[in-house]
Amino acid sequence: MRALIEELGEICGSAQVLTKPSEMETYATDWKRSVKGNPVCVVRPASTQEVALVVRACRRYQVAIVPQGGNTGLAAGATPSPKGGDVVVSLVRLNQIRSIDPLAMTVEVEAGAILQTVKEKVETYGRLLPVGIAAEGSATIGGIVSTNAGGISVLRYGMTRALVLGLEVVLADGTIVDGLRHLRKDNSGYDWKQLFIGAEGTLGIVTAAVLRLVPRPRGSVTAFLSVPDVDAAARLFSLSQELVGDALSTFELISQTSVALVEKHVGLRSPIAAGGWYLLVEAASSLSGLEQAMETMLGKALEDGLAVDGVVAASGQQVQSIWSLREHITEAEARHGESLKHDISIPIGRMSDFLVEAGEAVTAICPQADFNIFGHLGDGNLHYNVLLNGGQEHEAVNRAVHDVVVLYRGSISAEHGIGQYRLKEWLRTKPETEQKLARAIKQVLDRDCMMNPGKLLPLNPG
Amino acid sequence: MRALIEELGEICGSAQVLTKPSEMETYATDWKRSVKGNPVCVVRPASTQEVALVVRACRRYQVAIVPQGGNTGLAAGATPSPKGGDVVVSLVRLNQIRSIDPLAMTVEVEAGAILQTVKEKVETYGRLLPVGIAAEGSATIGGIVSTNAGGISVLRYGMTRALVLGLEVVLADGTIVDGLRHLRKDNSGYDWKQLFIGAEGTLGIVTAAVLRLVPRPRGSVTAFLSVPDVDAAARLFSLSQELVGDALSTFELISQTSVALVEKHVGLRSPIAAGGWYLLVEAASSLSGLEQAMETMLGKALEDGLAVDGVVAASGQQVQSIWSLREHITEAEARHGESLKHDISIPIGRMSDFLVEAGEAVTAICPQADFNIFGHLGDGNLHYNVLLNGGQEHEAVNRAVHDVVVLYRGSISAEHGIGQYRLKEWLRTKPETEQKLARAIKQVLDRDCMMNPGKLLPLNPG
Structure with a gap:
């Protein structure tokens, strides 16, 4: 590993390769502090070229890569493995807003730029980047693209996917693909960028994006x-x-x-x-x-x-x-005590029935449970959080809620993603035909499982 | 081929397997009458199960499949090969509107349903399916999904892609994948349905879709x-x-x-x-x-x-x-005489410069040319049609326009697709990294090139 660390230092400058546990801590632990990784190092490239060289170096040493933005994800999708042996590639230094076109209503921006910074900048042009999430002061553009972030404006403007016009990505073999087009309409062949949106960094690294803006309402x-x-x-x-x-x-x-x-x-x-x-x-x-x-x-x-x-x-x-x-x-929920969070979506017309049925299923397992339920009803997306009040039936409650979700043809992750946190439940609830498609997609873009292994798909997806 | 035709007759009923040239003609010729195919037969399954059986039968006989909806495409993407030997799978009998949910604002509909019929039906519920195209009286839902249709409402509501919440597809091996979810938000793993939107039937057959509706403005x-x-x-x-x-x-x-x-x-x-x-x-x-x-x-x-x-x-x-x-x-253009149609997009701020430069390039080749230009300026999408006025320099003009498009980082197909019509130009203008990604995607879903070969990608994509 020493040789790899040295090579990464040659690519990015040795000050940009962090190896001390104290320096790595914020990169190695997820937002909710539920997983603590043990990476070989954290490397912080400052350009797409550097990202490509880092990917190639890691590949030569057969070391897995964990791409990371603001590290604000709620599914531990950007957290390195507790078993160690992987490299965190932090995009935070790749943070330039390359251009804003208020007429065509587009912004071209690098992956590490902070969402809030970009939002504030485009507002000075009378435009809106309509992604509103709690973590926007730390979340990055690469992160919201890679997780297809949702939030409070989805009802009107859609998920992040609906705003992505172009992407630049570094593939698992180190190839740079420049798809940074500023076009609202482009039907010239397969829309390959869709694969990287919401892929949680498992197919390649998003290094820059062109996002669609909207007029700022008066x-x-x-x-x-x-x-x-x-x-x-x-x-x-x-x-x-x-x-x-x-x-x-x-x-x-x-x-x-x-x-x-x-x-x-x-x-x-x-x-x-x-x-x-x-x-x-x-x-x-x-x-x-x-x-x-x-x-x-x-x-x-x-x-x-x-x-x-x-x-x-x-x-x-x-x-x-x-x-x-x-x-x-x-915050209030955290002060109350331990809870189990679920990020589910259900067709809105069935929401009321769902709540009755899920409530009964949970109470049967954990009679003292209370429910802290809130979320984006207009999108059919609820944060269905179970206050355990001392109950210990974590896994059983989790499964019970998701079983009712499946029964109502809902999703076990409306906006937060699978990451590590929901992988077991994904394997348990996703139909086999769709799991097979997911494995096929992984196979074609990252055959050797170098990119964020163990997230969204199991370590050996087969 | 007789054996295959008989098998298809057993699956769909022999009346639904057309083999006479006169019966097949409307299925074998494209909308613009630029390509005339020579299929083995046209088969018209009435259910997803029948589609799957048809795909399996064709696969056993190693006969290629051309999926077809209303056959209104402008890139000959649903037209069988002039060389013959393929089977047209027409989805027109798979045309039920399965459900409309005005509250959740979704419609679940089979691939062969006519766009206009679906639009009229959802309007009776005070909802809008915001896809507006000239051919909507014949175009089908499967067709607009498979071509990611654009039209006159893209500025506000996006391309068809932005409206697709769920898909049911039959894969090249005959597997049925049921992704007919009625959810606005679903981040549970790779969004595989994106691959089939705009894929022009080259990766599988779309048999049904859940589409997002919007409130009908007062x-x-x-x-x-x-x-x-x-x-x-x-x-x-x-x-x-x-x-x-x-x-x-x-x-x-x-x-x-x-x-x-x-x-x-x-x-x-x-x-x-x-x-x-x-x-x-x-x-x-x-x-x-x-x-x-x-x-x-x-x-x-x-x-x-x-x-x-x-x-x-x-x-x-x-x-x-x-x-x-x-x-x-x-219609007026057709009456005027021969023209060369281009369906291009350009960032709107560069449109004026583009028009000057493209005009000069065309006139240098074909001095008597005139320009019939119209389109969706708000989307940066123009139909840039060259009136040849007797000029014969078809290919040179075509290339000249697309060369300027590439220079301005535009698209050679904003909304009509690649099909057969633009394949040569796609090969000439699309960067190699992106062509390679397209071939990789084809490889994973249709290794043997059974699905609509020679469209969007060459016959032997390699």
């Missing part, structure tokens, strides 16, 4: 409502689609328990009377008539009994305090 | 403008983004020549004074304030000299007559 409006049940929430979603149309950008469901946790552990207060559930609804548009449409929706919802109480935020301050409730749920 | 507004040049058109696009935002759904550029052709050969009249170019702009929203925003945009465009003349349609009749101009361009 106005936005935020409402907070309480509703009697999830069926009412779903019907209110339909009503909002009718009255506000696709100006609707956010439709978040928050359980009574979630708000109670935030009230208890963070000391915030809900501004409206409790129902069984809460909704945080946001819409944005450059057209006048936005606020009026939202008021009409709220009025009709109260009139028809779909909503118990509700408020349209009258100031930026009020918008912030509504969002603050939502944003502190995870 | 109002829409259409404007027709004349502008002095393409730079003004681009700046007007920017102004529209600012004032109308992403309510903007269509931004079509039409050359003076195009309108003159329609006036001469079809007898329609432009309702406004001529500039150098025309724009057809449409926006749709459920919010009030839409018409006002469009009027403001038009007023400002006239005031700033970006537009020469313009009108906002005051009635459905006027909307229709504006669209009629646009829709008759292809």
Whole structure:
């Protein structure tokens, strides 16, 4: 390994090859601190050429590569193996915003650039990069592409995949493929870049991307409502689609328990009377008539009994305090105690039935469990977190929830990915025909399993 | 071949295996009548199971398969080989709309269903399937998925790819893969369905799809403008983004020549004074304030000299007559005489320079050429059609246009695909690293080149 470390130092400069445990710690441990890797070293190339040389060097020594961006993933997909022997390739120094074209509405940016930095930069041009995730102050462009990040704007703008126009990648053999086109339409052959989006670094390393921007809406409006049940929430979603149309950008469901946790552990207060559930609804548009449409929706919802109480935020301050409730749920959950997190999606019309059935399945195993449920109802995506309250049935609860998800033709990972965290459950629940396709894709792009082995697919995918 | 024909008859019923040249003619010739195939037979399975059995039978006899939908493609991608020996698998009998979920905004539909039929059906639920193409009365769902169809709503809603939530496919070995999930978010492993979208039937047969729907906007507004040049058109696009935002759904550029052709050969009249170019702009929203925003945009465009003349349609009749101009361009071009069609995309900010440079390149080869240029400026996609006016330099003109496209980092096929028509140019212009990736993808899913050989990739991709 000494020889490889020296070679990597020659490529990137020896200061960019970290080998001391104290220097490597933040790269070797995942965001949730659930996995601690033991890499040979962390190398930080500063250009695509350097990335390609690093890949070739590692290949010669038959050392596996773990590509890493901001290391904010929630599935330990960018964390090196506890068994050791792999090299973390950190993209953080590859962080230039290469160009912004406000007319064509594109940005070309390197993989290590921080999402928030890019968002702020394009906003000065009156454009929006519509990916909104909690970790955007640390997450990188390469990371959001490689995990196909979701977040709070998916309802309107789609997942990150919908924003990727071009990619530059370094393949497992060190080949650089330049697909950095700034085109909204390109049907000239297979769209190979799709393979690398959401591949969690297992097929190659994304080194740069061209992303689609959208016009920054001139106005936005935020409402907070309480509703009697999830069926009412779903019907209110339909009503909002009718009255506000696709100006609707956010439709978040928050359980009574979630708000109670935030009230208890963070000391915030809900501004409206409790129902069984809460909704945080946001819409944005450059057209006048936005606020009026939202008021009409709220009025009709109260009139028809779909909503118990509700408020349209009258100031930026009020918008912030509504969002603050939502944003502190995870922190409040952590203060409450141990929990099991599930990142699931279910067709929205079946959500209510799903919640009953999954709740019964969990309670049968862990009678003292509570449920901290919140998420992106408009996308059918819930964070279904089980508060264990001292229960120890981790795996059984996990399986029980996913079994009901499968029954409802949902997904066991709506937005966080498989990584290491959900690999066992992926193997257990994904149909064999689709597992076979996944192995075939891995085979063609990374036959020797050099790229992020043991993530998304088992170590020896066969 | 007799034995195969008999087997196919046993699978689908002998009435569904066409072998007479007169019966096969419409399946064997492409939409533009540029290629005439000579298939062994045309088989019309009525279920996914039958498709799988057909694929297995053809495989046993080592006979290649040409999957076909409405046969409306413009790149001869679904046309059998003139050399003969292949079997057309027509999906037209697999045409059920399996379910519509207006709340989750999804439709599950079989490959052979006609696009227009599906659009009309979902509209009765207040939903829109936002794919608008000229051939929608004949094009099928399998066809628009397999070609990643574009059209007039891409600016707002993206290509067909952006609408596909789930696919059912029959692989080259006859395996049925059921990925018919109704989920907007699903990051559970590689998104294998992306491979089949836009693959032009070369990797397997799409038998059914789940498509995303959008809320039907309550109002829409259409404007027709004349502008002095393409730079003004681009700046007007920017102004529209600012004032109308992403309510903007269509931004079509039409050359003076195009309108003159329609006036001469079809007898329609432009309702406004001529500039150098025309724009057809449409926006749709459920919010009030839409018409006002469009009027403001038009007023400002006239005031700033970006537009020469313009009108906002005051009635459905006027909307229709504006669209009629646009829709008759292809017919008028055909009446004018022979032309060479190019379906290109270019970053919008470079469009004006591109047009000058491409025009010079063409005129140097074919001095009598005229240019019938129109298309989706908002997407950077132009139909750049050269009126030959007796010139015979087909291949040289074709190459000259594409060489300038490559220089501007554009695409030689924005929306129509490669098929047979653009294969030679694809081989000539696509970088080798990307060709290699395309061959690798083909290799993993269709090693023996049974699926639509000679389309998108050469007969022996190697």
